[in-house]
Amino acid sequence: MTREQWFIKEGIFQTDHFVPQSISPEDRLNYDNLLYACVRCNEAKKNLLVPDPCEVAIHAYLHVDADGVIYAAHSNAERLIEILRLNSRSLVRYRRQIIKTMRLLENHNHALFVEWMKYPDDLPDLARLRPPFGNTRPTGIWQSYFAQREHGELPETY
Known part of the structure; x- marks a missing residue:
């Protein structure tokens, strides 16, 4: 199991900052500057300014295909995918496994599907x-x- 897969499977999340504390220490506790991020994404982002992942997702600029690859429909989404390395080989493989598993559950064990989702x-x-x-x-x-x-x-x- 890769380090990336471990972080995802363990569900370890942290509070992160849209604008890093190193750039804007006064916004350390500003609610509008906080987001919930997995450890893996938080580590990949480091002190970089990235497009707001919530805005990118809300505006449907990201699309996850059945093959597990995340596709971008906007330059901000492309930048987010690149900085966070969202299409690394291990993440795509893991995402594809999850998608297949959820489809099987939805079609063959709906109660368990609901429990997971x-x-x-x-x-x-x-x-x-x-x-x-x-x-x-x-x-x-x-x-x-x-x-x-x-x-x-x-x-x-x-």
């Missing part, structure tokens, strides 16, 4: 959190997955 039971209630400098995105509380679940609007799987 459901939202976590312990989604955070953002209304209870009190960031040190206030909430810069108050509407996000009501758009959160926790709030969607509370209102019966969260799909069974993501």
Whole structure:
């Protein structure tokens, strides 16, 4: 097992910064400068400025094909793929295995598929959190997955 596969399989995540702390130390605790990233991506990014992965994904600039390769539909997505080495041989192979496994589960054991693809039971209630400098995105509380679940609007799987 490669180091990249180990990080993915272990599900180790860290809080990372869009703009690295070395460039903008004053934004260290700025909510709008934080993201949740796997250790592998965080290490690949280091102190580089990269396109906002959330924006790239939301705007459908990334597409994962059944072969496990991530394709870019925008220059920001190309840059993200390159910097984070998202199409390394081991990641593509691992991604392809996961895709095949999920398709088999969906078609032959739907209950197990849902168990793997459901939202976590312990989604955070953002209304209870009190960031040190206030909430810069108050509407996000009501758009959160926790709030969607509370209102019966969260799909069974993501």
